[in-house]
Amino acid sequence: MTEDISQLTESQIEALVARYPLPEGVVDCVMTREELAEAVAVSLPTISEWITRGMPVKEMGGQGKPYQLVLSHCWSWRQAWKAQEDLRSEQVKRTQAAMRLSLVGGSAGDSLEALDPKTRREILAVQIEQERFQRERNELLRRADVAEMLDTLFGIIRDTMDSAPDRVERREAIPAKVTGALVEICDELVGELRRRIADFWDGRPVKEIAQKRDLFDA
Numbered sequence: 014m015t016e017d018i019s020q021l022t023e024s025q026i027e028a029l030v031a032r033y034p035l036p037e038g039v040v041d042c043v044m045t046r047e048e049l050a051e052a053v054a055v056s057l058p059t060i061s062e063w064i065t066r067g068m069p070v071k072e073m074g075g076q077g078k079p080y081q082l083v084l085s086h087c088w089s090w091r092q093a094w095k096a097q098e099d100l101r102s103e104q105v106k107r108t109q110a111a112m113r114l115s116l117v118g119g120s121a122g123d124s125l126e127a128l129d130p131k132t133r134r135e136i137l138a139v140q141i142e143q144e145r146f147q148r149e150r151n152e153l154l155r156r157a158d159v160a161e162m163l164d165t166l167f168g169i170i171r172d173t174m175d176s177a178p179d180r181v182e183r184r185e186a187i188p189a190k191v192t193g194a195l196v197e198i199c200d201e202l203v204g205e206l207r208r209r210i211a212d213f214w215d216g217r218p219v220k221e222i223a224q225k226r227d228l229f230d231a
Contacts, residue, residue, distance in 0.1 A: 021090070026069050030085050033092035043071060045079040047176060049087060056169040057176070063091065156219070163210055170206060174199035 021029070035041060044052060050060045064070060064080075068090045074080035178195040181187060187195075 020067055021069055026086050026089070029089035029093050033089040035085050035088055039084075041083065041085040043081050043083055046074070046082065047180070049082050049084065052084065053088070053091070057172045058165070058168050063087070066094070156217075160214075163213075167206060167210060171203050174203050 046057060046060045046064075050057045060068075069083065069086040070080060071083050071086070072081035177199055178192050181195065182192045
């Protein structure tokens with residue numbers, strides 16, 4: 014059974030930090046959401062999503078007040094979450110293998126080598142068919158999946174471009190005139206991306222599926 018890391022107490026956070034310490038040479042500190050996103054190389058929306066999932070927050074932000082996030086707390090929480098995902102993936106694989114065995118007359122305790130040649134061939138045939146299906150599925154993506162991917166990518170780019178001028182100004186102390194020009198360039202890029210995505214979907218309208226006529230209708 015996996016532990017619940019969506020709502021952690023102080024002692025549980027300390028235990029996670031002890032189990033998943035920061036990489037060697039990394040000094041712990043308090044960061045904003047933007048700073049944490051840059052530190053761990055993810056987008057700002059991803060950090061926000063992690064917070065909704067239960068990532069520890071030292072102090073909540075809002076209305077101009079920045080979030081305060083302890084790097085070691087967030088790092089250990091994420092490592093624990095990934096460990097849970099890996100464990101679940103392994104459990105799913107074992108369950109799938111057991112189901113394939115049961116479908117061809119084996120049992121969950123059997124190993125592939127212990128089965129007779131005919132059963133082994135049947136299991137391998139099922140595995141080959143499953144792999145073929147997965148390949149074809151990756152070649153033909155659902156419209157909703159593509160839309161979600163494009164929305165996610167656009168969100169990452171939009172958030173990055175929105176914050177880029179301020180971040181550059183803080184780091185390099187550039188003149189306000191240059192910052193204004195940078196804002197215009199970022200806005201133009203975001204606008205052009207929005208238009209390109211809209212054109213992409215306009216060129217691929219959803220086709221309504223005609224209802225089949227009931228042969229018994231008068």
